[in-house]
Amino acid sequence: MSIKIGVARSLYSYYHYPLWQKFFENLGCEIVLSPSTTKKILEDGIRNAPAEICLPVKAFLGHIAYLKDKADYILVPRMVCLNAQHTLHQTKRSLKFGCPKAIGLPDMVKSIFSDLPQIIDLVIDERIMNQQQSFLNAGQLFSRDKKMIQGAWQSALIEKDRYDNLLLNGIKTSEIFNKEISSINIPTNTQTPRIALIGHPYLIYDDLLSHSLFDTIGKMGVSALPVSCVCKSAINDEITNFADIHWLYEQDIIGSTAYFLNQKLVSGVLFAFSFSCGTSSVVSEIINKELLSFHNIPSLTLLFDEHTAQEGVQTRLESFIDLLTRK
Ligand code: SF4
Numbered sequence: 001m002s003i004k005i006g007v008a009r010s011l012y013s014y015y016h017y018p019l020w021q022k023f024f025e026n027l028g029c030e031i032v033l034s035p036s037t038t039k040k041i042l043e044d045g046i047r048n049a050p051a052e053i054c055l056p057v058k059a060f061l062g063h064i065a066y067l068k069d070k071a072d073y074i075l076v077p078r079m080v081c082l083n084a085q086h087t088l089h090q091t092k093r094s095l096k097f098g099c100p101k102a103i104g105l106p107d108m109v110k111s112i113f114s115d116l117p118q119i120i121d122l123v124i125d126e127r128i129m130n131q132q133q134s135f136l137n138a139g140q141l142f143s144r145d146k147k148m149i150q151g152a153w154q155s156a157l158i159e160k161d162r163y164d165n166l167l168l169n170g171i172k173t174s175e176i177f178n179k180e181i182s183s184i185n186i187p188t189n190t191q192t193p194r195i196a197l198i199g200h201p202y203l204i205y206d207d208l209l210s211h212s213l214f215d216t217i218g219k220m221g222v223s224a225l226p227v228s229c230v231c232k233s234a235i236n237d238e239i240t241n242f243a244d245i246h247w248l249y250e251q252d253i254i255g256s257t258a259y260f261l262n263q264k265l266v267s268g269v270l271f272a273f274s275f276s277c278g279t280s281s282v283v284s285e286i287i288n289k290e291l292l293s294f295h296n297i298p299s300l301t302l303l304f305d306e307h308t309a310q311e312g313v314q315t316r317l318e319s320f321i322d323l324l325t326r327k
Helices: 013-026 039-048 055-067 105-112 131-139 146-167 173-177 213-219 232-239 248-262 278-290 310-326
Strands: 004-007 030-033 073-075 078-085 093-097 118-120 123-125 194-198 223-226 268-274 299-304
Touching: 004 013, 004 055, 013 030, 013 146, 013 173, 039 055, 055 105, 093 248, 105 118, 123 131, 131 146, 146 173, 194 213, 194 248, 213 223, 213 310, 232 248, 248 268, 248 278, 268 278, 268 310, 299 310
Parallel strands: 004 030, 004 073, 073 118, 078 123, 194 223, 194 268, 268 299
Antiparallel strands: 078 093
16 A cells, blocks of 8 residues: 655645655655645634734645645645746856745644644755755655656656646646646637736635635636746846845746736736735835836735635725726
């Protein structure tokens, strides 16, 4: 019987699931992926979480509560630091850090839940060792065959690249949880108003947390261009114009917003952030001061927490889209 590894459909798995899945499956493990966030999962997370924490982390804890009796291990990666390329001509590399709240996730999980299976505390900290080595070390939990672990890593990288390329077509990031992406909806009608949909994928594409934001926008006759449809090289080019951004995923947010605006691809920008998210409040300040003030483009910021009501989201979206279509 294969070893079961629980993976939460939450937070960083919206970026890295294909890599994690392929790597551990290649080592003979079975992945137990938690379902899309349900009311019960979120309630479990809220009940267990510290009050001041953001909504996605609360949901993450609910997913851990769901998984803890269903797997032999639970993967809780600790994304500390990546040696990311982001500067002019991509020659200089610089350190980028994960969100401070998420860095402490393995400790938070262990301190909250007493009856857990073993946690795979996969530490990604490229100040200490490169990402590949971190995976090779984690792989030794499940195999002694170094060649096999190396092969698992290589094919996992190929899988991640394949999904990254699919995401460039503008599909929902939540599609990365599907083994096969069946249909890709590329907006062809140039008359359809387009907006940039800016935020973390684990909020925007979690239909419970964001009140089905992506689909709601689509039903209003507007195309939403997500952060994930801008390629890394375009983000790298744009981000050079900004003071150094020290957070890994936030440079994608700033770089893609700059790209959408500078290329005149959108007639509005919709920010969807979590209430009490520290990095988003800094990022939105930078975007407002350094980007929106130079472009005559309307923007709307929606903040989400567990008290956000569907009606409030709907009403504000309708007004915003009405403004765009009249313009
Ligand atoms: S970046 Fe913001 S939303 Fe994401 S985990 Fe950190 S605090 Fe929460």
